[in-house]
Structures are given as C-alpha cells and as structure tokens.
Amino acid sequence: QVSLVESGGGVVQPGRSLRLSCAASGFISTDYAMHWVRQSPARGLEWLAFASSDGSLKYHADSVKGRFTVSRDTAKNILYLDMTGLTREDTAVYFCARQFTASAAYFDYWGQGTQVTVSS
C-alpha cells in the first residue's frame, strides 16, 4: 500500500536551517509529482512546493521562495525540503503529499506529518 513517511522535524533556533525528508513506498514514485504542505493555527493549510515526477520541474510558494527548496532522489524514492533562514512563523506541521495526476492535481495520499518548531 502507498506510504509516505516524513522525518527531520524538531526544534530549531531562528535563523537556522533544517532538511525534511519524505520516504515513499508502495508505488512507483517516478510516476507521480509530489508536494510539501504545512499546517499551523495561524496560516491554516499552506501549499509550499511542487516537484515533478522526475524532479526536473519545481515550483515554490511565494511565501517561502528563496528560503525553501524542494528536491527528490528518484533512486531512493525520497522527497526533500531544505529550509533556511527559519523564523517563528515557520513553526508548523509539515506534510508531504502525492499528486494524483496532472489533470486532477489534488493530493490523494498524505504522510502523517512532522512537527517543526522554531524557537530560541
């Protein structure tokens, strides 16, 4: 069955960096585009980044552009989110999600989420 497992969250000081990982299994990951989404009480559900099935095409939300970078290792079936210059506003639960298809680009599977807390 499809499984997405995020890791790498934790408590980090403002200004520091963090890398999140999302390990995919149960499907051919190179057939699917992938996303990062975060959720906080203040900002709700917020889409952050898209990576195409082969990782060649990437989009980032304006709110994180220049600070966050999505990438994927297709050989290892892992999606990454590199986050730099973290601020308290980045405190949230971070989810990875699989995109259904290009024509129906909703998220059909989600990971369980990893908590990121930015605090001194």
Place this chain on the structure above:
Amino acid sequence: TQMTQSPSTLSASVGDRVTITCRASQNIRTSVAWYQQKSGKAPRPLIYKTSNLESGVPSRFSGSGFGIDFTLTISGLQPDDSATYFCQQYKNYWTFGRGTRVEIK
C-alpha cells in the same frame, strides 16, 4: 487564487443535511477537491474535480459547483463525520480554504 470557505464552524444533529461552501477568487472551472481532517491526522481526500467521490468515501458525501462557487454536502450526518473539512483549488497552483469544523449536537 484565494478560497473563501464558510462557515468556519457548524453544529448539527445526526441525520441532518450539512452544506459547506467555498468561493474562489477567480474562475477555476471544476478544479476543486475536498478533504476531511480529524485531530492529529493528515487530511483525507473526499472529493476531487468538484464532484468525483474518492474510493472508499461514503455516498452521503457529495460535491457540486463550477467556476467560482463550490459546495460540499453531507446528506445524513453521522457521528464519524465530526471533523474539519477543507476545500482546495488546483487550477492555479494550489490553495486551501481555512476549514469548517463540523460538530455533532
């Protein structure tokens, strides 16, 4: 594209018909999905492309709309439906509504 969802909270009785709406800030045709989220869990997809039911989702859930106005309806509310519901547009990148918390009286 902004998604304005209402109401933010609703309380209804078992068996009631419940309606949640989302209004898009621009025409997104039918590129809307609806998700259910329970406390501490990831969102679960219910409906995609406005009205298509995700596999395994009970038929009491339905969706409708086109362009800018969209609706999620629960026909015959059940105790297990107590959750927060989100709309999402995927026509212009991806954005979510702020959610509707559904409580059972």
